[in-house]
Amino acid sequence: MSPDRNRLHMAIQKSGRLSDQSRQLLKDAGLRLAQGGKNNLSARAENFPLDLMFVRDDDIPTFVADGVCELGVVGQNVLEEYTLGLTEPRIEEVARLGFGKCSLKIAAPDSLTYFNLKMLAGQRIATSYPRLLARFLDNNGIEADIVTMRGAVELAPRLGIARFICDLVSTGATLEANGLAPVADVFDSEAVLVRTLKPVDGPHSEKVAALLTRIDGVIATAESKYIVLNAPEEALPAITEILPGAEAPTVVPLIGRPGHVAVQAVCQESVFWETLEKLKRAGASAILVMPIEKMMM
Ligand code: PRP
Numbered sequence: 001m002s003p004d005r006n007r008l009h010m011a012i013q014k015s016g017r018l019s020d021q022s023r024q025l026l027k028d029a030g031l032r033l034a035q036g037g038k039n040n041l042s043a044r045a046e047n048f049p050l051d052l053m054f055v056r057d058d059d060i061p062t063f064v065a066d067g068v069c070e071l072g073v074v075g076q077n078v079l080e081e082y083t084l085g086l087t088e089p090r091i092e093e094v095a096r097l098g099f100g101k102c103s104l105k106i107a108a109p110d111s112l113t114y115f116n117l118k119m120l121a122g123q124r125i126a127t128s129y130p131r132l133l134a135r136f137l138d139n140n141g142i143e144a145d146i147v148t149m150r151g152a153v154e155l156a157p158r159l160g161i162a163r164f165i166c167d168l169v170s171t172g173a174t175l176e177a178n179g180l181a182p183v184a185d186v187f188d189s190e191a192v193l194v195r196t197l198k199p200v201d202g203p204h205s206e207k208v209a210a211l212l213t214r215i216d217g218v219i220a221t222a223e224s225k226y227i228v229l230n231a232p233e234e235a236l237p238a239i240t241e242i243l244p245g246a247e248a249p250t251v252v253p254l255i256g257r258p259g260h261v262a263v264q265a266v267c268q269e270s271v272f273w274e275t276l277e278k279l280k281r282a283g284a285s286a287i288l289v290m291p292i293e294k295m296m297m
Pocket residue numbers: 016017057058151167168169170171172173174175
């Protein structure tokens with residue numbers, strides 16, 4: 001592969017838990033991706049100098065660390081496993097993306113009725129995450145045998161390869177289907193945007209910055225709401241206090257209603273029914289909560 005150096009390159013998962021939402025993130029950031037067949041290994045953004053590379057998630061940190069791709073979307077589980085094997089930093093996390101939430105867990109046959117961590121001592125544990133598991137065992141002062149497998153870790157207990165496994169759990173369906181149950185949490189993970197620590201040249205780094213600004217906007221917008229409400233002036237301090245993650249709200253007088261104002265604010269956190277009820281109790285009325293389509297801070 002000889003990448004076109006006039007364009008940015010981003011590595012995303014070819015197929016798997018993160019691939020659909022990784023593409024959606026880029027679409028939400030306004031990128032129009034050229035349609036390619038399912039088997040295409042790359043796709044070009046038609047309205048931004050970016051090429052997507054579709055690779056195995058385990059290969060994403062390597063691509064980004066080597067600078068073959070300036071950016072990537074990967075699970076923190078894969079990123080941390082890779083980073084633990086480095087002697088110096090080569091890749092950095094730039095944003096949490098809020099999807100692909102899962103957790104690396106130790107699991108045991110579901111016939112096990114009692115568990116505590118000490119029971120792992122001297123046992124064989126099969127995993128695709130040997131470094132994360134080793135760190136966990138170390139932090140808990142446990143010595144056990146780690147059996148590294150590239151996949152199908154859930155089969156290990158049935159095959160007699162290991163008594164325990166340590167694998168990624170999202171819905172838990174895979175464990176259940178294999179007669180296993182989670183017994184301990186090793187590492188919580190979600191999808192993150194990563195960038196290379198290799199120097200990126202001038203014009204390129206501007207493109208990276210522009211793309212990161214857009215992606216930040218998408219992340220912020222996902223949670224943010226625009227709130228409009230009416231309130232008596234003396235209720236303003238209490239109301240501003242309740243508005244979740246709002247900085248300086250705009251306050252405008254209401255014509256014909258002396259002592260009353262309209263308040264407008266961007267809330268950068270979720271707005272729940274409880275929040276609206278509190279606002280109402282504090283004196284607010286005519287409360288509107290609206291989605292925000294685009295945002296650039
Ligand atoms: C993980 C893990 C399980 C599955 C668990 O694989 O290895 O197979 O997800 O999901 P569930 O709890 O919803 O059943 P991953 O997505 O990392 O794929 P990969 O191992 O092929 O990279």
